[in-house]
Amino acid sequence: MSGSSSAGIAKPVACTLITWLHFFGADFFKGPDMSASTESVLDVPFPSRSVASDAIYHQVDLLLASSHFRNSKRHQRLLTFLTQKHIDGDMQSLKERVIGIEVFDRKPTYDLTLDPIVRGAMADLRKRLALYYSESPHSSELRIEIPVGSYVPHIHWPELEDGNTSSEIAVAKAKLVLEATPLPVETSGGTTIPAVDRRLTVRRYLLAAVVACICAAAIFFMYRMSETQRQNRDLASFWKPLWNSENEILICAGTLNGIMHEPVVENDTWNHVTRTRNHLDPNVGAALVSVSSLLGAQGKHPYMRIADTTTLPDLRRQPSILIGGFNNQWTVRVQSNMRYRISRLIPDVSGVVDTKNGDASLGTFDFSAPVNSITKSYAIITRLNDPLTGQYVLSLAGLGSYGNSSAAEFVTTPAYFALFAKQAPKGWESHNIQVVIETSLVEGKTSPPKVIAFELD
Structure with a gap:
């Protein structure tokens, strides 16, 4: 095809792609955001790292002594392990398989799919942390949170609430969010991907496939239209001396x-x-x-x-x-x-x-x-x-x-x-x-x- 024909096809195809990208949003083709799983999260304004570590240790002691943790050795070990690796900057250890081996004494070859002990314990740990911080005596304490889809603690000072939300509502919201959020799954390569992100990823791929099929059909249709128009022009050129x-x-x-x-x-x-x-x-x-x-x-x-x-x-x-x-x-x-x-x-x-x-x-x-x-x-x-x-x-x-x-x-x-x-x-x-x-x-x-x-x- 000539350059002009190619340009004639490229322009409407580009418009089609832009329309679809606008419809699905710019984040449509992005993969799961794994930044929380690979980087240390420490949002504590302390003058030095050692002072920050001492504050974290102190907060862990408060948590372990509370009614939400003192009767559960498993969750004490899990919280201690996560915060210690966080302080050490050892992000590679904050993965499902490593946690299963180090905290729950699983064999290195254990099947993550058949044995979801880490995911279950993490879900329960998030609930316990949410319940602890929902109580008014602890609302102003240093917060240790484990974001859904990650095993890396997020540590920060709390933002004071305006008083319009009661502790009971906060507890209910925490339970609702934690219970409704699917547990993460570790891939064969050791990367942790939240289940919700896996579903989003599958949906993205399916929608991308639909867009690709529509664009391919549009290109084929426009090519056929262009080819037909070219054939008609050629035949008209042949007859032109007689028609004129x-x-x-x-x-x-x-x-x-x-x-x-x-x-x-x-x-x-x-x-x-x-x-x-x-x-x-x-x-x-x-x-x-x-x-x-x-x-x-x-x-x-x-x-x-x-x-x-x-x-x-x-x-x-x-x-x-x-x-x-x-x-x-x-x-x-x-x-x-x-x-x-x-x-x-x-x-x-x-x-x-x-x-x-x-x-x-x-x-x-x-x-x-x-x-x-x-x-x-x-x-x-x-x-x-x-x-x-x-x-x-x-x-x-x-x-x-x-x-x-x-x-x-x-x-x-x-x-x-x-x-x-x-x-x-x-x-x-x-x-x-x-x-x-x-x-x-x-x-x-x-x-x-x-x-x-x-x-x-």
């Missing part, structure tokens, strides 16, 4: 020239049956319908003449579309000065030849072959500014069954014409053009055309 004419467009259709081809039942070969008047080739008729429909969609109203009744003055009055190969003498005249042309090679066999390559054949058609043995048809599409008529001419010259109708489909279907436009050099629109296509036949139905050669003059 103020005169009506003449469609000159080939005939059977007094001969009607009918299959003989015995051997299913083409048998020539002489007629007394011209007949429109059904293959030419199908091409006529395709071309007329496209012109009608552009507000053009073409008129048609049979090739045998068309004269040179007719072709000089307006642009023309020539449909047919050997059965249209005007097609033969147009191709006479072009690189690619249809030519009779031997009796009953014709082919598309390259006059710049020693009349090498690009494909042949045997008119004497059984109908069900024919697998290929060919066509030459020629668009040129005809020096003889002074008008633009579009020639659709088919060779073999369905050749003319395949040529018409090629110049009226954007996706088919794109097969040429993608290969053509920049500026092809201003040149005389020849395109040779090949179509396969399977059980009487044509496959999409394939470009086998083209020439710009």
Whole structure:
């Protein structure tokens, strides 16, 4: 795709991403905040570290002597261990597995999932601390708290309450918060992740996946739209010289020239049956319908003449579309000065030849072959500014069954014409053009055309 096309896609995609980021918030793609689990938290304004440590030891003694701790050796050991490691700055020991081994005498290989003793004890420790500080005699003491999702103590002086909240309400709130908060889980790498953060992380990943899918779908949809628009522009550029004419467009259709081809039942070969008047080739008729429909969609109203009744003055009055190969003498005249042309090679066999390559054949058609043995048809599409008529001419010259109708489909279907436009050099629109296509036949139905050669003059 061109740079302008890429920019056209990038802009709406960027807008889509910005919209989604705004909707979910800037924190949407952030992982769990583990800062509380890896850094020491000490918010105590003491003149020195030793003085601060003494104050912490004193506060731990007060806690252990209280009714909330003095009857629980397990919680005494746990609180002492956490505060001591905090004072020592040993943050690596404040992890679930280490606590289980050092405080609760678990083996180093114990299963954290099957044995949640540390998480259970931590939940109970938080409740005991909350209940202790909810009592008015202790409201102004140095606070030791263990934030949910972390095993690192947070130590700070309390902020005095305004008196509007009773100790009973404070206790109830503490119980509600602590009981409703999921316990943390230690990962295989030893990192402690709160359960609530794990759920948030999963939700973030799910939402990120949804956003990624929506963005991918938007990019694909906009690419398809851009590709379709480009194909439509290329086809319009091909037709532009004819569409821009103020005169009506003449469609000159080939005939059977007094001969009607009918299959003989015995051997299913083409048998020539002489007629007394011209007949429109059904293959030419199908091409006529395709071309007329496209012109009608552009507000053009073409008129048609049979090739045998068309004269040179007719072709000089307006642009023309020539449909047919050997059965249209005007097609033969147009191709006479072009690189690619249809030519009779031997009796009953014709082919598309390259006059710049020693009349090498690009494909042949045997008119004497059984109908069900024919697998290929060919066509030459020629668009040129005809020096003889002074008008633009579009020639659709088919060779073999369905050749003319395949040529018409090629110049009226954007996706088919794109097969040429993608290969053509920049500026092809201003040149005389020849395109040779090949179509396969399977059980009487044509496959999409394939470009086998083209020439710009």
